[in-house]
Amino acid sequence: MAFREVNVNEVKEVLRVWLGVPGSRPPGLRTIAAHCGVDRKTARRYVEAAQAAGLQRTDGVEALDDGLIGAVIEAVRPARPSGHGSAWDRLLGFEDQITAWVAGDGNHPPLTITKIDTLLARQGCVVPYRTLHRFATERCGFGRRDTTVRVVDGDPGSECQIDFGYLGYLTDPETGRRRKVHALIFTAVYSRHMFVWLTYSQTLAAVIAGCEAAWTFFGGVFKVLIPDNLKAVVTEADAVNPRLSQGWLDYAQHTGFVTDPARIRSPKDKPRVERAVQYVRGNYWAGEEFADLAEAQRRAEAWCRDTAGMRTHGTTAARPLEVFDADEAPMLLPVPPTYDVPIFKQIKVHRDFHAEVAKALYSIPGQWIGSILEVRADSALVKFYARGTLVKVHPRQPAGGRSTDPEDLPTEKVGYAMRDLDRLIGTCAGHGRGVGIYAERLLDDPLPWIRMRAVYRLLGLVRRYGPGPVEAACSTALDLDVVSVSKIASMLERATETTTPLLPAAGSAAPSRFFPATPPSSPPTGPAPPLLGPLSPLQGPALPPKGPPLPLPGPASPPRGPGI
Numbered sequence: 001m002a003f004r005e006v007n008v009n010e011v012k013e014v015l016r017v018w019l020g021v022p023g024s025r026p027p028g029l030r031t032i033a034a035h036c037g038v039d040r041k042t043a044r045r046y047v048e049a050a051q052a053a054g055l056q057r058t059d060g061v062e063a064l065d066d067g068l069i070g071a072v073i074e075a076v077r078p079a080r081p082s083g084h085g086s087a088w089d090r091l092l093g094f095e096d097q098i099t100a101w102v103a104g105d106g107n108h109p110p111l112t113i114t115k116i117d118t119l120l121a122r123q124g125c126v127v128p129y130r131t132l133h134r135f136a137t138e139r140c141g142f143g144r145r146d147t148t149v150r151v152v153d154g155d156p157g158s159e160c161q162i163d164f165g166y167l168g169y170l171t172d173p174e175t176g177r178r179r180k181v182h183a184l185i186f187t188a189v190y191s192r193h194m195f196v197w198l199t200y201s202q203t204l205a206a207v208i209a210g211c212e213a214a215w216t217f218f219g220g221v222f223k224v225l226i227p228d229n230l231k232a233v234v235t236e237a238d239a240v241n242p243r244l245s246q247g248w249l250d251y252a253q254h255t256g257f258v259t260d261p262a263r264i265r266s267p268k269d270k271p272r273v274e275r276a277v278q279y280v281r282g283n284y285w286a287g288e289e290f291a292d293l294a295e296a297q298r299r300a301e302a303w304c305r306d307t308a309g310m311r312t313h314g315t316t317a318a319r320p321l322e323v324f325d326a327d328e329a330p331m332l333l334p335v336p337p338t339y340d341v342p343i344f345k346q347i348k349v350h351r352d353f354h355a356e357v358a359k360a361l362y363s364i365p366g367q368w369i370g371s372i373l374e375v376r377a378d379s380a381l382v383k384f385y386a387r388g389t390l391v392k393v394h395p396r397q398p399a400g401g402r403s404t405d406p407e408d409l410p411t412e413k414v415g416y417a418m419r420d421l422d423r424l425i426g427t428c429a430g431h432g433r434g435v436g437i438y439a440e441r442l443l444d445d446p447l448p449w450i451r452m453r454a455v456y457r458l459l460g461l462v463r464r465y466g467p468g469p470v471e472a473a474c475s476t477a478l479d480l481d482v483v484s485v486s487k488i489a490s491m492l493e494r495a496t497e498t499t500t501p502l503l504p505a506a507g508s509a510a511p512s513r514f515f516p517a518t519p520p521s522s523p524p525t526g527p528a529p530p531l532l533g534p535l536s537p538l539q540g541p542a543l544p545p546k547g548p549p550l551p552l553p554g555p556a557s558p559p560r561g562p563g564i
Helices: 008-019 029-036 040-052 066-076 086-092 095-103 113-122 129-139 204-218 246-255 271-285 293-308 320-331 411-418 421-429 433-442 448-465 467-479 485-494
Strands: 159-171 178-188 194-199 224-226 234-236 343-348 354-357 360-363 372-377 381-386 389-395
Touching: 008 029, 008 040, 008 066, 029 040, 040 066, 086 095, 086 129, 095 113, 095 129, 113 129, 159 271, 178 204, 178 271, 178 293, 178 320, 194 204, 194 271, 194 293, 204 246, 246 343, 271 293, 343 354, 354 372, 360 389, 421 433, 421 448, 433 448, 433 467, 448 467, 448 485, 467 485
Parallel strands: 159 224
Antiparallel strands: 159 178, 178 194, 343 372, 354 360, 372 381, 381 389
């Protein structure tokens, strides 16, 4: 049967009512019990104990001192040496069995207190459930027995705890679909002043954007940030030596704060912001309608300043905004310049001397082909590192762009890769003046890059036959105004690059193949022309030898054969 223990004030009230008012009729036990809210039997026990201790109805209220009340309570409720009753004493004999049931073993899982109560009743040990629960908790290891301590808030402007919290859904006007909205909450440990940044994602860019907005809102930067184990911030969680991401370290160095991540599944490491998540969700977001994320952000900043900042905090008993302005704002670090969020990644250098970063190509020296390099790319520069050593820097290019340094490419391929006509002509001129001029003539075209293969074939002839023969062949061809790499190759193949070709003299006496020869008007004077030597590739095909003149075509004769 359950009972309620009467406290000290109630005992004193029972005895004060029993003494009554001087000059009036003393009340009875039923009246005393009804007035004090206790059972009539309980009132009788305390009155009888007080009378045994020497209290009389003729005494005044001053007789109800602490000594008398203590004697009455000790008489009604005798002291328990162990602090527990007989039911507790009966459970001591089953302590080992209850401990085994609570812990479980390989064959049986841990049992609940209700099941343990049933098993004890089968063995004849019937005790109140609450007594069994307290016994199993205090002596047998049942339930959680963790304790906690309150950590002091620290110096003003020193620490700020941050955490993500899910708020709800919002329609994105750009895509027309409903998206999850997360709140990145910043809570100053000392003043409890907070800032809320709304975002659709939890990427590094979103976290940094929230931090930049928070520093503008607070007017400064806190010295220590205590985040959760966000993937964008912490790559490898550890209680002592957590590993932070490269992007977050770069931002921390730019801003000047120190990061002290909370441990995994340890909300007590950042209790100030943990409770704020529920407050933001229930007081700011619940029941509100927003047109878009921008409007929600504007209203969130106003709510942080006017509502959350001006409330009387339950722990500090002060208004967070007033405490922040008075104590924390002067202690914050200055706001740094706007941070240019970079890209950090690892890339492989391809066989074409280039690496791809954000869909753009950048040239790398040939010694790094096949290697893995680390990249830091902001809006202005792209830097490549090999084991911490800077190996290349390029200006940032848009997606689809390309930045190629000619020094990174093989010397013999730079002109072709870069379509550098001047470099290509200069390479040819290095083998001879005539070769350079011939290459320039080859590239004399409205679309010169489509003639570059001819120049590369000319360089191939230089490698095969040497600069001297090619120079001689090019000079001869230039004298005859013949621009053809195939002719140069034929001359070198026949070794006729130094032979001057002899062309037929003008007005030759040789008769035509189809017309009779006409005698010259005057006999030629001077020595006869020399005979033609071997044909040069530049002269074309030889004429057929002289012979009897072919008959001229006459009228067609009728066909032979029988008539029709």
